[in-house]
Amino acid sequence: QVQLVESGGGSVQAGGSLRLSCVASGFTDGDIPYSGYSMGWVRQAPGKEREGVAGVYSVASTMYADSVKGRFTISRDNAKSLLYLQMDNLKPEDSAMYYCAAMRLSLPPRSWLLLPEKYTSWGQGTQVTVSS
Numbered sequence: 001q002v003q004l005v006e007s008g009g010g011s012v013q014a015g016g017s018l019r020l021s022c023v024a025s026g027f028t029d030g031d032i033p034y035s036g037y038s039m040g041w042v043r044q045a046p047g048k049e050r051e052g053v054a055g056v057y058s059v060a061s062t063m064y065a066d067s068v069k070g071r072f073t074i075s076r077d078n079a080k081s082l083l084y085l086q087m088d089n090l091k092p093e094d095s096a097m098y099y100c101a102a103m104r105l106s107l108p109p110r111s112w113l114l115l116p117e118k119y120t121s122w123g124q125g126t127q128v129t130v131s132s
Contacts, residue, residue, distance in 0.1 A: 023080075044097050
């Protein structure tokens, strides 16, 4: 069972930056390693649906929601089982709980990277609050 733990959330003013991190564990011998998973960041604001923010294939090809394109950067370190989300030029509408998520597919259809329902393992979330 894959475990995911996020960190790096906090409160910033509009225009500021935050870097979220997620460490993955629970990969056993004979099972698919971290590098074989597609990974993503999903956010949920109070009273709103979950929204796929960014996703990355096992081989580092990425996809972003239009709302964050050009401001957020997703990356991964397969050697350390880490996932990152660099968030720049933050806006109040980016305020949400951010979740790290894993999909047990190395090369799913590209659109799946932004579909929360396609992810099978989730972290506990880290809160991001952006004030105007």
